[in-house]
Amino acid sequence: MIQSPPVTAEIPLDATTEKLIASDVNVYYGAFQAIKHANLVMRGQHVTALIGPSGCGKTTFLRALNRMHDLTPGARVDGTILLDGEDIYGADADPVVIRHRIGMVFQRANPFPKTIYENAVYGPRIHGERDKRVLDEIAERALRQAALWDEVKDRLNRSALVLSGGQQQRLCIARAVALNPEVILMDEPASALDPIATSKIEDLIGQLTEQFTVVIVTHSMQQAARVSDYTAFFHLGEIVEVGSTNQIFTHPKEKRTEDYITGRFG
Amino acid sequence: MIALQARRSRRVERLALFGLRIAAGFVIVAMAALLLYLGFEGTKTFSADRVSLSAFLFSPVFGVDLGQPGSEVFVLGSLAVTFFAIAVGGPFGVAVGIFLAEIAPHRMTSVLKPAIELMVGIPSVVYGWLGLTLLVPLIRTHTSSPSGFGLAAAGIVLSIMILPTVITLSEDAFRSLPAALKEGSLALGATRWQTITRVLLPSASSGIAVALILGIARAIGETLAIQMVIGNATQIPRSLFAPTATLTTEIVTDMPGAAQGSLLEHSLFSMALLLLMMAMVLIVLVRFALRKRR
Amino acid sequence: MALTTAPSARSVAATASVRARKIVDSVATVTLWVMATSIIVLLAAFVAYLIYRGWSALTPSFIFGVPKEREAGGGVGPEIYNSFYILILTLIFTIPIALSAGVYLQEYARRGLFREIVQFSAESLATVPSIVMGLFGLLVFVYTFHWRYTALGGALTLTLLNLPALLRVTQEALSSVPDTLREASMALGGTKWQTITRVVLPSAIGRLTTGVVLIAGRIYGETAALIFTAGLSVTVNSPYDLNPFHTAETLAVHLWYTRSESTVADVERIGDGSALVLLIMVLIFNIAARVAGRALTRRFTGRAS
Numbered sequence: 099m100i101q102s103p104p105v106t107a108e109i110p111l112d113a114t115t116e117k118l119i120a121s122d123v124n125v126y127y128g129a130f131q132a133i134k135h136a137n138l139v140m141r142g143q144h145v146t147a148l149i150g151p152s153g154c155g156k157t158t159f160l161r162a163l164n165r166m167h168d169l170t171p172g173a174r175v176d177g178t179i180l181l182d183g184e185d186i187y188g189a190d191a192d193p194v195v196i197r198h199r200i201g202m203v204f205q206r207a208n209p210f211p212k213t214i215y216e217n218a219v220y221g222p223r224i225h226g227e228r229d230k231r232v233l234d235e236i237a238e239r240a241l242r243q244a245a246l247w248d249e250v251k252d253r254l255n256r257s258a259l260v261l262s263g264g265q266q267q268r269l270c271i272a273r274a275v276a277l278n279p280e281v282i283l284m285d286e287p288a289s290a291l292d293p294i295a296t297s298k299i300e301d302l303i304g305q306l307t308e309q310f311t312v313v314i315v316t317h318s319m320q321q322a323a324r325v326s327d328y329t330a331f332f333h334l335g336e337i338v339e340v341g342s343t344n345q346i347f348t349h350p351k352e353k354r355t356e357d358y359i360t361g362r363f364g
Numbered sequence: 365m366i367a368l369q370a371r372r373s374r375r376v377e378r379l380a381l382f383g384l385r386i387a388a389g390f391v392i393v394a395m396a397a398l399l400l401y402l403g404f405e406g407t408k409t410f411s412a413d414r415v416s417l418s419a420f421l422f423s424p425v426f427g428v429d430l431g432q433p434g435s436e437v438f439v440l441g442s443l444a445v446t447f448f449a450i451a452v453g454g455p456f457g458v459a460v461g462i463f464l465a466e467i468a469p470h471r472m473t474s475v476l477k478p479a480i481e482l483m484v485g486i487p488s489v490v491y492g493w494l495g496l497t498l499l500v501p502l503i504r505t506h507t508s509s510p511s512g513f514g515l516a517a518a519g520i521v522l523s524i525m526i527l528p529t530v531i532t533l534s535e536d537a538f539r540s541l542p543a544a545l546k547e548g549s550l551a552l553g554a555t556r557w558q559t560i561t562r563v564l565l566p567s568a569s570s571g572i573a574v575a576l577i578l579g580i581a582r583a584i585g586e587t588l589a590i591q592m593v594i595g596n597a598t599q600i601p602r603s604l605f606a607p608t609a610t611l612t613t614e615i616v617t618d619m620p621g622a623a624q625g626s627l628l629e630h631s632l633f634s635m636a637l638l639l640l641m642m643a644m645v646l647i648v649l650v651r652f653a654l655r656k657r658r
Numbered sequence: 659m660a661l662t663t664a665p666s667a668r669s670v671a672a673t674a675s676v677r678a679r680k681i682v683d684s685v686a687t688v689t690l691w692v693m694a695t696s697i698i699v700l701l702a703a704f705v706a707y708l709i710y711r712g713w714s715a716l717t718p719s720f721i722f723g724v725p726k727e728r729e730a731g732g733g734v735g736p737e738i739y740n741s742f743y744i745l746i747l748t749l750i751f752t753i754p755i756a757l758s759a760g761v762y763l764q765e766y767a768r769r770g771l772f773r774e775i776v777q778f779s780a781e782s783l784a785t786v787p788s789i790v791m792g793l794f795g796l797l798v799f800v801y802t803f804h805w806r807y808t809a810l811g812g813a814l815t816l817t818l819l820n821l822p823a824l825l826r827v828t829q830e831a832l833s834s835v836p837d838t839l840r841e842a843s844m845a846l847g848g849t850k851w852q853t854i855t856r857v858v859l860p861s862a863i864g865r866l867t868t869g870v871v872l873i874a875g876r877i878y879g880e881t882a883a884l885i886f887t888a889g890l891s892v893t894v895n896s897p898y899d900l901n902p903f904h905t906a907e908t909l910a911v912h913l914w915y916t917r918s919e920s921t922v923a924d925v926e927r928i929g930d931g932s933a934l935v936l937l938i939m940v941l942i943f944n945i946a947a948r949v950a951g952r953a954l955t956r957r958f959t960g961r962a963s
Contacts, residue, residue, distance in 0.1 A: 169550060184670045192672035194680070197553035199670075204551075208544035211567055221552040224562065226675045270548070277552065377851040381766060387758030388767075388776045391825070394818055395779040398786065401797050456693060463690040476694055478944075479701050485872070485940040486704075487879025489913045493933045494704055496917060497711065497926075527697070555683040585787025587882040588914050612789050612882075619793075619886060624801060633797075636790045643785040 117142035117311045118163065118200075118281055123177035125158050125167065132158045134335045136177070140281075140328075145303060145312040147322035147343065150332030151363060156315045159332070160283050163313065164200040165193045181281070198225060200281040201274035206290050207266035209258040209273070214241075214250050217258045217269055221277040236276050243309075244272035245302050264295025271302065275310070282306060284314040288321070300325050319359060323347055331355045399640075406637030409433065409630040420634060426598050426614075433631035437600050439638070441515075441610040444601055445590060446583040448519030453526045454576050460527075461534025461575070466560060484528045492592035495521040500593055509605035513595030516604040521589050526579040533578060537571025538564060573653040581646045584639065587612040611635045705937065712934025715927050721935070724897055725912070730924035734932055736897035740809065740906040741939075744888060745877050747813035747902065752820055753870065760828025765854055784822035788882040791819045795887035807889025809906035815887045816880060820873055827869030831862040864955025868947045875943030879936060881910045890915055909936060 118140040125133035133155050140146045148156040158167075165186060167173040178185045186196050198221075209217050218237040219227075227233060237254070241247040246268040250261070258269055267287060274282055284303075288296040303325045306312055316322050322329055322343065329346040331339045331354075339346065339355045350356040357363055409415050415433060423434025464473060495517055504512030541564060549559040565572075595607020596617050609617070615632050622629040672680070723733020759776065767773045795815030799805045835858050843853040859866075889905040896904075907915070913932040916925050 164551065166547070166551065169547075181670060186670055188670065190672075191670040192676055194553045194555060194676050195672055196670055197551055202551040204544065204548065206544060208542075208548040210545065210548065210563055220549070220554075220562070224549075224552065224554045224558050224679075226679075273548075273552065373849050373852065377849055380851050381762075384758045384762035384766065387755045388762045388772070390755055391759055391776050391783065391821065392779045394821070395783050397798075398783070398791075398794050398818070402790070402794055405797055459690055460694050460697060463694045467687060467690055468694065472694070476698060479698050482940070482944060483697075483701060485875050485879075485944055487876075487881065487910050487936055487940070489879065489881050489910045490708075490933050490936050493913060493917060493929060494707070497929075498707060524700070555679050557683040557686040558679065560686075581785050585785075585789070587787070587789040592914070592917060612787065615789055615793065616882065616885065619796075620890075633793060636793045639787050640790050643787060643790075644782060647781055647785050 115142040115144075116140075117182065118313070119178075119180040120159075120163070121178045121180070123159070123162060123175065123179060125155075125162055126174040127170070128172045132335055133162070136337050138330055138337060138340060140311060140313050142311050143307050143309070144327040145307055145314060145325055146328045146330065147326035148313065148315045148330050148332060149317070149319060149322050149358075151358065152317060154332040155335040156332045157285050158335075160285055160313065160315050161202075163281070163283055164197050164202055166202070168193055198277055199279050200283060201277060201279035202283045203267070203270050203274055203285070203287050205286045207263060207270050209261075209266050209269050211257065211259060213255045214258045214261070214269060215254040218254075218272050218276055221273060225277070240272040240276035241269075243275045243306070244268045245298065245305070246272055262295070264291050264298060267291060267295070267299060268302065271299075271306075275306070279310065281311045281313065284312065286315055286317060289317065296321075319347070331358065333358070402633065402637050402640060405630070406633040409627070409634040413627050413630055415627075415631075420631070421638075424600060428626075428628045428631065431627065433627060433634075435611070435614075435631065435635055435638070437598055438609055438611045438614045438635060440600055441594075441608045442584060442612070442639075444515055444608070445518050445522055445594070445610055446580055448515065449522035449526055449583040450576060450580050452519065453523035454530060454579060456523070457527050457530025457579065458534045458572055458575065460531045462538060462560060462565075464531070464535045465538035466556070466564070480528045480531055483524075488525065488586060488589040489592075491521055491525055492589035495589065495593040503605065507605055511595065511607065513593055513607045514603075514605045515594070515601045515608055517593040518590045518610075519604075521593055522583050522586060525586060525589060526582045529582050530575045530579040533575030534568075534572055537568040537575060540571065541567055570653050570656050574650050577646055577650050577653065581643060584642055584646075585612065587616055591616050611639050708934050708937050712930040712932075712937075715931030716934065720928075720931050725892070725928075726922060728921060728923065730922065730927070732922060732924075732928060734909055734912055734928070734935070736892040737907055737909040737912040737932075738935065739898050740888070740892065741878055741908040741910065744809055744813050744816065744884070744906060744908055745874055747809060748816040748820065748877050749870070749874060751813065751817040752824055752873075755817070756821055756824035756828055757866075760825050760832060761854060761859075763825075764829050764832040765850065765858065780822045780825050783818065784826075786819070788819060788880065791815055792883035792886045794818070795883060799887055805903065807887065807891075807905045808903045809888055810902040812884045812888030812906060812908075813902075815883050816877055819880070819883055820877060823873055823876075824869065827873070828866065831865035831869065832858060834865060835861045860958040863958050864951045867954050868951030871943055871947035871950060875940055875947070878939055878943065879910050881908075881914055884908055884911050885914075 116139050120136055120138045123133060123136040124131060136159055148160065150156050161167055162175050163179060167175050175187060179187060181196070181199065185191060210220065215237055218240050219233045222233060222236050227236070238247060241250060246265060249265065258266065261269060288299045291299065300321065303312055303314065314326065326343045329341065329343045330337050331346065333354050339350060339352045346355065347359060350359060409420060410417060415431070420433060420435055421439065422436050423432055424436045425432055425434045426437055427434070464476065468476065499517050499520060500512035502512070503509055503517055545563055545567060546559055549563045554562070590610060591613040594609060594613055596609050596613055597607040598609055599606070601608040615635055618628060619632050622632060719731070720733045721738065722735040724735060725737070726732030763773055763776060792815060795811055799811030799814065800807065805811050839857050839861060840853055843857045848856070888908065888911070890907050890911065891905050892907050893899050893904045909932055913929055913936065916922065916932065917929045922928065
């Protein structure tokens with residue numbers, strides 16, 4: 099039986115903190131519809147967790163939020179996804195700009211085979227920043243935000259591939275925050291890590307919300323309960339229920355939600 | 365009954381294994397025989413005919429009747445033609461390799477790949493014939509070259525001939541990169557070209573090196589296609605359009621007329637030995653490049 | 659710099675710097691498209707040119723006739739015959755050796771010093787230039803064995819030349835057979851040899867055939883290694899000689915000889931026709947390789963590939 103999260107006051111619904119709004123989103127892979135009529139409000143500077151049994155579409159939905167499906171031939175997204183009120187799939191919306199504002203951390207750490215420093219500053223570099231002093235500052239800031247600075251500050255010019263799995267993942271987080279995004283999408287960021295590294299990442303997520311909006315996919319309900327403020331439950335491509343994490347785990351309104359949480363399936 | 369069957373099959377097995385081992389050993393024997401035979405015959409220039417190694421390699425005059433088989437001309441010719449081929453065909457081949465691995469849609473790939481396979485299959489004589497009948501007259505009419513034969517013609521033909529090798533190996537190098545690398549870069553807002561140049565190309569560098577080295581190996585060993593368009597003049601090429609010769613073309617041109625046991629014949633074998641050694645150096649380089657990948 | 663502006667001030671539309679990067683991306687993409695297309699165009703031009711020049715030369719008297727010394731009107735019948743003759747002879751030697759060695763390396767000696775040496779020898783053999791191999795053939799068969807120029811000498815030289823390639827084809831074909839098949843056979847009590855002959859080889863036969871036919875195409879067009887081993891002429895009295903010791907100029911060698919040394923009156927016509935015939939043979943081999951490979955795979959394994 100999972101521990102119920104500490105009781106927090108309900109965050110008032112305020113339009114200005116509705117950072118990312120998905121309305122009637124459908125995602126198709128060829129003829130197969132992976133996401134059906136998804137509606138979700140993701141609030142600024144809070145953590146929204148997407149939970150559900152494997153294959154239910156959580157990652158598919160996440161990848162629609164930064165237009166990663168553009169890269170998959172045969173994939174199609176319709177509906178609207180508003181970032182601060184602007185549709186990211188609109189006619190003059192540019193994926194390059196969107197991925198600057200919405201960053202992503204993947205399930206398996208994928209640092210480039212370059213130095214730690216080069217990994218951290220890759221984002222700013224490709225967006226045009228060339229001043230070494232500015233890049234140095236960005237590197238330090240990003241690595242501090244990822245709680246990695248103290249561990250690597252003396253070996254920034256070493257290859258990123260010598261870091262441990264947990265450190266590599268934090269490097270990938272640093273790489274993403276170096277761009278000063280507004281939203282960070284995380285696809286099961288700790289699933290390939292050991293418990294100690296996992297808890298470091300979870301602490302980090304808490305710190306990240308001071309500045310960023312976080313949307314995290316996780317297959318661990320305990321993790322969702324620990325780190326998130328809001329939770330959305332996915333099942334067979336639909337969002338079955340959304341609410342504050344506290345409410346979802348203690349008083350789920352839908353039967354399917356309750357079944358999943360109590361371990362009856364998934 | 366079963367025991368008898370088992371014994372029979374085990375005997376078959378042992379016989380078969382013996383035969384297989386012989387076949388595998390044959391490969392080693394063949395290579396050893398090649399090295400020994402060519403080594404022996406190729407050094408006769410230095411042992412029996414008393415020519416010094418430096419005279420052979422660096423004397424610019426190929427005067428066999430004078431006892432001076434200086435092969436510098438041919439070495440330079442080989443190097444020049446190979447350099448031209450890799451300088452033109454190398455980047456072009458890598459670029460098309462990148463195109464096939466990262467950019468080409470399926471319909472384009474299904475046309476381009478068979479085309480490249482066909483290019484591999486075309487015999488080198490036919491490339492030489494194309495050079496002779498198509499390229500040489502073109503060079504003759506459009507440039508200052510009087511005959512059209514020369515370094516440029518050979519270089520162009522050779523660049524085209526090494527393209528398939530460089531293209532397929534470069535494409536393999538890119539395809540074998542993990543997809544996570546590309547995704548990570550694109551997710552940070554890089555354009556496809558930025559991803560290719562900043563992440564994929566550096567990661568595939570050892571594979572590209574192998575592609576280029578094998579392209580060079582192909583170029584150095586090519587004989588007939590070059591011989592048909594290079595002019596076969598024993599002179600150091602002073603311009604792109606001057607006729608010249610390479611180690612390989614010289615062997616083919618003069619060997620039919622070389623008497624067995626003569627200095628000419630010995631020097632031609634020494635040139636063959638030189639070619640063999642250049643080829644071996646290239647394989648060692650390839651192995652080195654492959655090890656670096658790990 | 660976009661990085662320092664306050665988040666809420668940014669929109670989702672492209673900024674100037676993004677547009678600049680995208681232009682670079684587009685230019686690069688277009689350039690690569692042009693390069694790739696130019697290869698297709700070049701090849702098409704070559705094929706068209708070959709057909710245009712050689713088409714009129716393809717008369718029966720050309721394809722079946724005998725070459726002439728000086729007058730015009732000669733044919734390449736014996737040369738075509740010799741090309742096939744040497745091809746078949748070469749394959750007779752190469753296939754058993756390469757197959758056996760490949761089976762040994764892939765199925766029996768998966769690791770060890772012997773394997774390393776064999777692999778290294780094969781790789782080294784693979785980089786020997788064909789002209790050097792031809793000289794080796796000259797040394798061994800013409801000088802040492804005193805055979806003069808023979809089809810057999812040419813075939814043996816070509817065997818050495820193509821052994822590494824066929825060995826690699828065999829190894830790749832065998833390694834493409836999944837281990838689960840081998841395990842299943844062994845679990846049913848089969849010996850290693852039975853597993854190889856009854857399960858592994860049939861599964862790999864499609865790939866093997868494709869490889870063999872493609873290499874056959876290469877052998878057909880080989881020149882440099884044959885000039886000094888199989889010779890530059892054909893036996894005058896019996897041009898379709900079955901004796902492996904006959905001098906055997908092949909079509910490819912004939913094309914080279916015609917355009918560089920020959921004193922015949924119609925060099926151009928013979929060259930054009932020979933080049934076209936060679937091209938047609940290459941096309942046939944290429945297509946046959948793929949067709950045969952697919953058909954055999956389906957017949958022996960029931961799978962599409």
